[in-house]
Amino acid sequence: MFEGLKGPGESQAKDGSSLRVAIVHARWNTTLIEPLVTGAITRLKAAGVHPENIIIQSVPGSWELPIAVQRLYAGSQIQASTSSAGGDLLGSATDLPSLVVAAEGTGSKGDGSLGVSGASSKKKEGPFDAIIAIGVLIKGETVHFEHIAEVTSRGLMRVQLDFGVPLIFGLLTILNEEQGKKRAGLTEDGHNHGEDWGDAAVEMGLKRKQWN
Numbered sequence: 001m002f003e004g005l006k007g008p009g010e011s012q013a014k015d016g017s018s019l020r021v022a023i024v025h026a027r028w029n030t031t032l033i034e035p036l037v038t039g040a041i042t043r044l045k046a047a048g049v050h051p052e053n054i055i056i057q058s059v060p061g062s063w064e065l066p067i068a069v070q071r072l073y074a075g076s077q078i079q080a081s082t083s084s085a086g087g088d089l090l091g092s093a094t095d096l097p098s099l100v101v102a103a104e105g106t107g108s109k110g111d112g113s114l115g116v117s118g119a120s121s122k123k124k125e126g127p128f129d130a131i132i133a134i135g136v137l138i139k140g141e142t143v144h145f146e147h148i149a150e151v152t153s154r155g156l157m158r159v160q161l162d163f164g165v166p167l168i169f170g171l172l173t174i175l176n177e178e179q180g181k182k183r184a185g186l187t188e189d190g191h192n193h194g195e196d197w198g199d200a201a202v203e204m205g206l207k208r209k210q211w212n
């Protein structure tokens with residue numbers, strides 16, 4: 001049901017059970033990042049994406065998002081073309097510490113779990129069908145914010161087009177923390193944008209399969 005002027009309309013995220021999705025998030029502004037990442041994971045799971053196929057990575061700040069996404073794309077491409085050594089190569093692409101939640105389990109923090117270990121018949125090897133990049137940039141007193149927002153956005157679009165894999169833009173560029181709380185669903189009148197990003201990843205991952 002379409003509920004308002006803004007927003008993506010009715011979710012097209014129907015059946016994500018065949019998908020493998022990565023979430024790369026910055027650690028700056030963690031109190032906002034955490035609910036956004038959780039919101040994305042919740043919607044991925046609701047669409048049927050298997051927890052084993054949700055891979056979580058973290059980087060220090062939003063500036064680092066493009067290189068992390070680029071290496072994840074590259075790593076999964078290498079893995080896809082190297083059937084026997086896949087685990088090692090994926091391992092090297094997931095060395096970064098995970099901050100918030102493992103996609104699997106109770107959401108324990110800082111346990112280093114990236115949702116890539118453990119044998120499961122549902123675990124899908126090979127490239128990602130979509131990647132969600134999540135960061136929160138809050139405007140400060142200098143023009144630092146504008147620089148990071150501009151180049152990070154451009155960098156993310158560039159890697160998306162270079163690799164032809166949907167990259168969901170989860171970079172909030174906000175003027176103050178209140179705006180962030182609203183968009184992370186932490187206020188009564190707010191809405192968790194991470195949920196929309198999870199839906200978008202499923203829709204775009206499925207569409208990419210059709211387009212191939």
Ligand code: DLZ
Pocket residue numbers: 026027028029060061062063064135136137138139140144148
């Ligand atoms: C340095 C910085 C500042 C001031 N603000 C933010 C922010 O609001 N959100 C964010 O994600 N990252 C911020 N950073 C960190 C940079 O993105 C980057 O991690 C560092 O400059 C190191 O390259």
